[in-house]
Amino acid sequence: MVGIVGYGAYLPRYRIKAEVIAKQWGSDPVAIVRGLQLNEKTVPGMDEDTITISVEAAKNAVRRAQINPQEIGAVYIGSESHPYAVKPSGTILIDALGIGPDVHVASYEFACKAGSEAMFVAYSLVKAGEMKYAMGIGADTSQGAPGDALEYSASAGGAAFIMGKEKVVAEILFTHSYTSDTPDFWRREGEYYPRHGGRFTGEPAYFRHIIGAGIALLEKSKISPKDFKYAVFHMPNGKFPMEVGKRLGFTKEQIETGWLVPYMGNTYSGSSPTGLAAILDVAKPGDLIFMVSFGSGAGSDGFIFRVTDEITKVQDRAVKTRELLDNNKIYLNYGEYAKFRRKIKLNE
């Protein structure tokens, strides 16, 4: 059966606390921290971007899979913050990891679900017998406009998944995608910060699509929510994934393990993928995992994974997601953060 043979995550070391941002704009930190359940978020270093994050995550995935990188037939990076508007991100990654040049590479973009998209295509190609291994990555260094609600969440990080048929650590049992044209969040060509439809991003967008994909997946699989050990959803803030999980019939306990958002923020294309990586770090053979991503615009990709006996062999081969989240943090003040994120106007 086809599934994940290696996975890895990467989060930058820098952090900013929600209350520091709130104080800057004269907002009430209590509303942010308690209301949206966002305590702090990751911030990329000035020398980090979607490509460098993808490379670190991919190296961790290869370390776990212990495969020859030359056997990877496809590399897809999903992101809404590819450093180039025109030029692929994955080419730098393959040259850094020694993959290819006989390899298919593409950059994906679908707001926050570009990562699950990359995973889905990678999985499909292996399943179709086109190649032995394929890698799907979700990574972002997303930007929220200064003072906008997104500034509390937009963070940086990513996760990489190598799909294959041998020594699979988590089989993919079912998938389902649910998509419609719903303009809840966008960034026009040439614009620096994204725009969003405020509360329109909630019910008609996030909830409708995740629930659409989630119900279809449950029906298709005939597995009941209570039979899953873990569930992970796209995490734009702390509140939404808990709420959508509840509506689909999942409990807080099932969601908590992959619920990294209160201290990671929203890593956009890397959001549910990093959550999945955190779950795989602690999962046991036989565990079922339910995952539904969400990307504005809008759509959701759903997966059902079954963890195999192989998992225990690979878990300790690379750094764990919670270790990246909890250790070696460097806190920034708002000025440093504004400099790091290039929010300050400079002379060229």
Next chain:
Amino acid sequence: MRDVFVIGAGMTKFGELWEKSIKDIFVEAGLKAIEDAGVGYIDSLYVGAMSSGLFVGQEHLGAVMADYLGVNPVPATRVESACASGGVSFRQAYLEVASGASDIVLAGGVEKMTDGADVTDALATAADQEYEVYHGVTFPGLYAMIAKAHMHQYGTTRQQLAAVAVKNHRNGAKNPNAQFRFEVTLEQVLNSTRVADPLGLLDCSPVSDGGAAVILVSAEVARNLKKPLIRVIASSQASDTIALHSRPSFTTIGSVVKAAEKAYKMAGIKPTDVNLCEVHDCFTIAEIVVSEDLGFFEKGKGGEAVEKGLTALEGGKMPINTSGGLKSKGHPVGATGIAQIIEVYEQLSGKAGARQVKNARIGMAQNMGGSGASCVIHILEVK
């Protein structure tokens, strides 16, 4: 090889020469040298310049300077060896006279650094572009890494580094051509703006404009002109790896050790025979390391030597950088090597005024490029 003598010298004031172009600067120095030497013509000229292309957008400096100095059609050659360009220019002129190919050669150097170029970036081209500069390292950064290593290995202190600047400013205050004619205190150096830890702004030589030229001649010409016989008794040059990281040690500069060995051998003297030395103190740590590598002090004791006043103009057993050095006199890169020779020449001719070292008979000039990938040494002796 024939004996070669220095019979004339001229330089501009070093500093921010806003009103003067690179041509004005070189021609001023060249004319002064020709006048001082009392020669009616020159057979050829050399001009040392590190990066006129990046600093002022002008290459082909040999032709430019011959034209503006009014000496066409003599052969004119630009010499580049980073910060050792001046010293190497002098060496080329020396070899040309010594070989018998010419009798009267002008060796000059010039740099115009204040015309608005990114000076840090231009100077960095003297390091390994792809494996040092690419990573952001600057020249203060390279010497700062030498300093850190020297401090770590030998216990050299921040105060000892600062003592170099204090001494050189004290000397430079007495030099009418110096860019900084003022003294600085140890506290001022220690508290100066940090540039590359542990080096502060007052540990660094400045960005300068300036030109310098000397006239080298054969024994016959020198005698006919009835000039004091100041002879070049050694000219040596050596190279080391372009990147600092490729060297076995960061606390000794191989090119300096090698060039010094050759120079002492050629001159038939020992380090203790030298009465004064101009060393390439682009940064305070450079003077400490070089003073050890030239054999004046035991390895690791250079910091202590300067702190104890052993290199001072007054009372020092081995006066170093009586001109004020690059630190206080200024460092118009291409001109520096020639300006060092001029200080030695003036000292040996008894024309150093307030900076005069008594009974100076043998003087040395050590000029280096990059983080020490090039080193050129000359020793002059008055008969």
Next chain:
Amino acid sequence: MITARYHREVPQRFRLEANKCVSCGHINFPPRLVCPKCKGQKFDNVVLKDEGKLLTYTILRVAADRFSKETPIAVGIVELEDGVKITTQIADVDVDTLQIGQKVKLVLRKIQEDGKAGILCYGYKAVVI
């Protein structure tokens, strides 16, 4: 425009590709055509280990224009496990805590940008482990 010059160094900057002298075993990074130790001209290709220790370092408070928005920048010389020494920035570090002898690992980071619209240039940086 530094595109061609940048691209030529990619095997070294991304993957630490070096060469090893067949006769004396000296490792060159970047690869060389002549061995500086024994003058040999035959080499095997090798890839360097990405861990090592800090031999010396400095904190740049003043940088060339294209790095000037990133100061303070920690730069050091690292000796990799194979004995090869390289100059590299040290990323993600409180610059006041650096020490000679610290163990470091190389990671891929963006090193510089060729102006506002030019290419992004990547390469190794060290992080303290």
